Amino acid sequence: MPDTPTAPVLLGHEPGSFPHGVLAERHPAIIRQVREAFPYGPEQHRALDALLESCAKGAIEPLPADAHDRDRWDTWGMREYAGRSWFDVPWLWSESYFYRRLLDAVGYFTPGPWQGIDPFRPFKTAELDATETQEELAALDDLADRPADAQARALLHGSLWGNRADLGFRLSAEGAGTAAAAPGLVADDSDTLWSLLDTAGTGTLYLVADNAGRELVPDLLLVAHLLTHGHIGRAVLHVKPYPYYVSDATTADVVDALRRLTGAGGAAAGHGHLLWSALADGRLTVRAHPFSCAPLPYEDMPGDLRAEFASATVTVLKGDLNYRRLVGDRLWPPTTPFADVTAHFPGPVAALRTLKSDVVTGLDSATEAALVAREERRWRTSGTHALIQVRV
Numbered sequence: 001m002p003d004t005p006t007a008p009v010l011l012g013h014e015p016g017s018f019p020h021g022v023l024a025e026r027h028p029a030i031i032r033q034v035r036e037a038f039p040y041g042p043e044q045h046r047a048l049d050a051l052l053e054s055c056a057k058g059a060i061e062p063l064p065a066d067a068h069d070r071d072r073w074d075t076w077g078m079r080e081y082a083g084r085s086w087f088d089v090p091w092l093w094s095e096s097y098f099y100r101r102l103l104d105a106v107g108y109f110t111p112g113p114w115q116g117i118d119p120f121r122p123f124k125t126a127e128l129d130a131t132e133t134q135e136e137l138a139a140l141d142d143l144a145d146r147p148a149d150a151q152a153r154a155l156l157h158g159s160l161w162g163n164r165a166d167l168g169f170r171l172s173a174e175g176a177g178t179a180a181a182a183p184g185l186v187a188d189d190s191d192t193l194w195s196l197l198d199t200a201g202t203g204t205l206y207l208v209a210d211n212a213g214r215e216l217v218p219d220l221l222l223v224a225h226l227l228t229h230g231h232i233g234r235a236v237l238h239v240k241p242y243p244y245y246v247s248d249a250t251t252a253d254v255v256d257a258l259r260r261l262t263g264a265g266g267a268a269a270g271h272g273h274l275l276w277s278a279l280a281d282g283r284l285t286v287r288a289h290p291f292s293c294a295p296l297p298y299e300d301m302p303g304d305l306r307a308e309f310a311s312a313t314v315t316v317l318k319g320d321l322n323y324r325r326l327v328g329d330r331l332w333p334p335t336t337p338f339a340d341v342t343a344h345f346p347g348p349v350a351a352l353r354t355l356k357s358d359v360v361t362g363l364d365s366a367t368e369a370a371l372v373a374r375e376e377r378r379w380r381t382s383g384t385h386a387l388i389q390v391r392v
């Protein structure tokens, strides 16, 4: 990025700011919700109390010496940040480490009865069972009668707006995530994305998923459509290796979503069966790379992941957090060119995201001015605006 001046990394130390609210209010609320959702024993309750206390006024504690991923976290910044306040280190780091500590508190990594039990699972399955999900799946029957091109565009928008409400966001946003979307997108490079996906069945799409449930289902439907209609020959779906940011999709969530599709009947079941067999014959692969839960921007990705993305026809990154990691979780002036801040990414990259944090790039100045005039800063974080940005 030779000509792009750098911008400040987001921290959570400023009371009244969005990041501060996440650390001071959202994280304690998540601890309370998880505690209520499971019949945990005294050991988990004590550990959750300690985490709550630490989040409010304590310092960041290192992972236990015997943690399986202690070395990894050491290289990811734990040595540098342990002992400091959660509010004084990069916000991205603080948030990611919070989820790692929460899993520790509930025994997710500890041999015993709670090992591997996803503390967010009740919230995710409630979404899959919701009537809205049923309605969305039923609507696929009507969509099936429309021209393939119209189906493709509808499914792309379904995948984009599926990101509107993640579960962590809803805990503190009080309905903002479900408010009607403001008309239009703040940036729309979808034509460029479609031209990249026009590969006559030879290309490989990497889709870096975000949330489970009502976001992952439309993501999978989009992949099914692209495979069926020969836009691509293969897809690789990146999910999280462990539960993260409440609703982020893991392999177990992919299985739940596929079972939801295959059990739905109608066109939805057709897409589900197609994906099921694509997994069996290798046209669809699921990957859960450790770096997917790293507290770092994509610029710092390890060589093996870089080589994977470099081989993609296009990598589509879903959601707000992936966007933050793509452009560096910095407070860029919104008109900073998207191509400049994503120049580090190996190969063509697309971001599909609703706006749920202060970070944004690639807007034209008229769009930014109109948003500010109408909403001051709220458009950045309310989840009611979205963007599709592509760097070829």
Ligand SMILES: O=P(O)(O)OC[C@@]1(O)O[C@H](CO)[C@@H](O)[C@@H]1O
Pocket: 022, 026, 095, 163, 166, 168, 169, 210, 211, 245, 318, 319, 320, 321, 322, 324, 354, 356, 357
């Ligand atoms: O990546 P997602 O699911 O679209 O959003 C993640 C998110 O809710 O979490 C962060 C705050 O905790 C924000 O960046 C963003 O609003």
